[in-house]
Amino acid sequence: xxxxxxxxxxxxxxxxxxxxxxxxxxxxxxxxxxxxxxxxxxxxxxxxxxxxxxxxxxxxxxxxxxxxxxxxxxxxxxxxxxxxxxxxxxxxxxxxxxxxxxxxxxxxxxxxxxxxxxxxxxxxxxxxxxxxxxxxxxxxxxxxxxxxxxxxxxxxxxxxxxxxxxxxxxxxxxxxxxxxxxxxxxxxxxxxxxxxxxxxxxxxxxxxxxxxxxxxxxxxxxxxxxxxxxxxxxxxxxxxxxxxxxxxxxxxxxxxxxxxxxxxxxxxxxxxxxxxxxxxxxxxxxxxxxxxxxxxxxxxxxxxxxxxxxxxxxxxxxxxxxxxxxxxxxxxxxxxxxxxxxxxxxxxxxxxxxxxxxxxxxxxxxxxxxxxxxxxxxxxxxxxxxxxxxxxxxxxxxxxxxxxxxxxxxxxxxxxxxxxxxxxxxxxxxxxxxxxxxxxxxxxxxxxxxxxxxxxxxxxxxxxxxxxxxx
Numbered sequence: 001x002x003x004x005x006x007x008x009x010x011x012x013x014x015x016x017x018x019x020x021x022x023x024x025x026x027x028x029x030x031x032x033x034x035x036x037x038x039x040x041x042x043x044x045x046x047x048x049x050x051x052x053x054x055x056x057x058x059x060x061x062x063x064x065x066x067x068x069x070x071x072x073x074x075x076x077x078x079x080x081x082x083x084x085x086x087x088x089x090x091x092x093x094x095x096x097x098x099x100x101x102x103x104x105x106x107x108x109x110x111x112x113x114x115x116x117x118x119x120x121x122x123x124x125x126x127x128x129x130x131x132x133x134x135x136x137x138x139x140x141x142x143x144x145x146x147x148x149x150x151x152x153x154x155x156x157x158x159x160x161x162x163x164x165x166x167x168x169x170x171x172x173x174x175x176x177x178x179x180x181x182x183x184x185x186x187x188x189x190x191x192x193x194x195x196x197x198x199x200x201x202x203x204x205x206x207x208x209x210x211x212x213x214x215x216x217x218x219x220x221x222x223x224x225x226x227x228x229x230x231x232x233x234x235x236x237x238x239x240x241x242x243x244x245x246x247x248x249x250x251x252x253x254x255x256x257x258x259x260x261x262x263x264x265x266x267x268x269x270x271x272x273x274x275x276x277x278x279x280x281x282x283x284x285x286x287x288x289x290x291x292x293x294x295x296x297x298x299x300x301x302x303x304x305x306x307x308x309x310x311x312x313x314x315x316x317x318x319x320x321x322x323x324x325x326x327x328x329x330x331x332x333x334x335x336x337x338x339x340x341x342x343x344x345x346x347x348x349x350x351x352x353x354x355x356x357x358x359x360x361x362x363x364x365x366x367x368x369x370x371x372x373x374x375x376x377x378x379x380x381x382x383x384x385x386x387x388x389x390x391x392x393x394x395x396x397x398x399x400x401x402x403x404x405x406x407x408x409x410x411x412x413x414x415x416x417x418x419x420x421x422x423x424x425x426x427x428x429x430x431x432x433x434x435x436x437x438x439x440x441x442x443x444x445x446x447x448x449x450x451x452x453x454x455x456x457x458x459x460x461x462x463x464x465x466x467x468x469x470x471x
Contacts (some may be wrong), residue, residue, distance in 0.1 A: 004091060004463070005070045007049035015094070018062045023053040023100065032212045034095045037082045038337070039434055040346050043404060048089040054301065055100040057175060057183055057214040060185030064212065064464075065181030067094055073466050074179075076208035078118065078150030083337070083349050084432030088206045098149050104128055105215070111189045112220045113172060118149025118213050125218070134220040137164035140428065141334050149213050155205030157428035159257045159289075159333070162384035164221075166428065168204045176203055179210070179459035189217060192307040194274060202454070208465040209432050210458050213425035224291035227256070228302040229320040232309045233282035233327045237262045237379065239313040240284035243365045244383045245356055246312055247288070251304050257289040258384025259333050265340075265391070269332045270341035277332065282315065286334055287385070289326075336380050337389070346394040348407050352418055353387045353427030365417045366390055373383065373410050387427035390414070415441070431469045439469060 015024045025031055028047070036045035054060045067074045073093030080087050089095050102119035114125060123144050125136050140146060140156035150156070152174070157166040173187035186200035189192060203210055234240035237260075244258060261269075262284045271275055279285065290301040306317040320326045340347055353390065354362050358429035363379060375395060381388040392410055394403040415425060415438055424442050425435050440448045452470055453459050456462075 003052050003071070004093065005072050005467075007072060007093065008409075011070060011072070012050055012065065014066055015050065015063065016092050018066070019052050019054050019059050023055075025051040025053070034077060034080070034097065037080045037085060037087050038087050038341055038349075039083060039088075040348075040402060042346070044085045044086055044088060044434060046090045047092070048095040049092045051095040051097055051277040052124060053097045053100050053249060057177065057337070059183045060177045060212055060214055061096065061183050063096055064179065066179050067463050068180055068461055070464060071461055074212075074463050076149075076153070076212045078147035079121070079145050079190055081146045082150060082154065082430065082432065083351070083434075084154075084207075084426070084430040086430050086432035086465070086468055087150075090433050098147065098214075099116035101149075101214065106187065107134075109131060109134070113189050114218050114220055116216055116218070118147060118152070118216060120148045122146050122151060123295055124146055130219055130223055133223050135223045136170060136218055138167040138218075139338075140167075144334075148216055148218070151255045152213050152216055153206065153208045154428065154430045157382060157385070157387065159259055159330075159382065161387075162258050163254050163256045168201065170219040171200065171204055171216060172215055172219050173215075174203055176211040176213055176217035179461065179464040181379060183214075184211075185215075187217065191219065197454040205430075207432060207468055209455060209468050211464065224256075225293050226256065226295045226298045227289060227291040227326065228298050229257075229329060229421060230286075230288040230302055230306055231318040231320060232286040232288060232306065232314045233279060233316040233318075234284045234286070234314050235281070235369070235420055236283040237363050238360060240286050241360045241383060243286065243309050243314070244314040244359055247305055247308055248356075248384075251308050253290075253304065255288050255301075255305060255310050255384060256291045257287065257288040259288065259381070260388065261285045261333060261336065261380040262378050264376065264378035265336045266332060268343050268378070269336045269339040272342060273331060273335055275328070277328070279324075280316070282390070287329060307440045340378075340391050340393070344391075344393045346403055348392040348411070349429075350390045350392065350411070350414070351387070351426045351429035352390055352414070352423060353385075354418065354421045355384045356384075356424030358421040358423065359383055359388070359435075361421055362388060362417065362423070362470060365421075366414065369410060369417070371412055373406070375406065375410055382427075386423070387425070411438075418442075433467050436467070436469060436471065
């Protein structure tokens with residue numbers, strides 16, 4: 001078992017010497033902001049002993065070397081918008097917040113890449129590169145708040161992953177500070193590279209347990225000239241979900257986005273945004289998008305997708321073919337998680353992922369368990385790649401402790417369904433501290449022990465984001 005040191009007054013002074021007195025946080029009231037992410041802080045939150053806000057790779061390295069010398073837990077932190085407890089300092093120690101490392105260093109139009117620091121807000125990347133007719137396709141749904149460093153640490157997905165894939169597809173290079181404080185660089189501006197092991201992929205999705213990303217080189221794509229979005233209404237979730245495989249198999253098209261929302265999720269987001277969008281008696285919706293270089297092709301694909309939906313039980317197809325209407329419907333989808341955080345402070349937002357053909361069975365099983373346990377379980381998410389966010393909402397009659405027990409029991413049952421359907425517990429949110437105790441049962445003993453050995457090799461003192469993924 002690892003034993004850790006404590007942050008002393010002398011260590012605080014050393015941190016101040018590294019980053020400057022202004023950028024070392026010790027006041028408990030200010031530290032509280034670094035004690036939680038978007039998981040319920042009453043269950044998962046934990047206070048750090050100190051937070052340090054470096055502005056350079058050299059400062060990050062110096063902090064980690066100090067932590068390694070004193071055997072102090074180090075928790076890397078981006079925007080704190082995660083949903084797995086990944087940025088929470090569950091063992092105290094030092095939070096290394098990357099919020100000051102927020103510069104876009106270079107937009108290289110000739111090589112179609114952008115070089116940036118980890119604290120850049122994802123939406124700012126696309127705002128900057130759009131001026132050059134380019135875009136970063138691997139962005140997640142929380143584009144207005146999340147940091148690029150967090151996207152890399154979680155290998156974040158998003159609404160366009162059906163067509164464009166997730167973050168890892170676009171990471172060409174990384175600069176990383178290892179748990180011993182060494183600064184290493186991997187990859188570069190090259191699209192192809194099989195020179196030895198692809199070590200950078202080991203850090204993508206490692207949730208900050210293997211090192212701290214301090215620079216990212218992202219591949220960019222030409223910005224699509226035309227986009228068309230459909231909001232399709234269905235009488236119930238089962239009918240909506242059953243259409244998802246058909247759109248790609250029958251239509252022989254890969255939509256840019258294929259998002260699912262049940263009525264409760266949609267309604268909660270509309271109330272949160274104060275948007276009176278009329279969706280009649282619909283029990284579920286699909287948000288489908290097509291994009292491309294030619295308007296005629298995009299319109300044909302969108303029309304064909306709408307026809308398939310109507311043939312499979314849709315009651316209405318609304319076309320959003322301009323920026324204002326597209327942004328209205330996408331804003332509802334993007335804000336569902338935030339709406340539930342406000343509407344139900346004690347809730348669990350899950351990250352189920354199954355093979356695409358198993359999505360209808362998953363929705364059916366969630367509805368069965370929800371009814372049997374008397375727990376609301378609204379669902380939404382990236383149906384086109386099998387990734388659904390099922391939200392377990394605490395009944396008002398239960399105390400917090402009673403709810404935690406009920407939530408874990410419901411998750412045991414839901415996770416058994418996932419295993420039977422060939423699914424797993426996270427498609428994009430990560431394991432963190434929230435799902436740690438279930439990891440081994442999904443990856444198997446051999447893979448679990450291999451991951452632990454990799455962790456032990458790179459982080460022999462066990463200081464880098466401890467308490468995440470592994471006990």
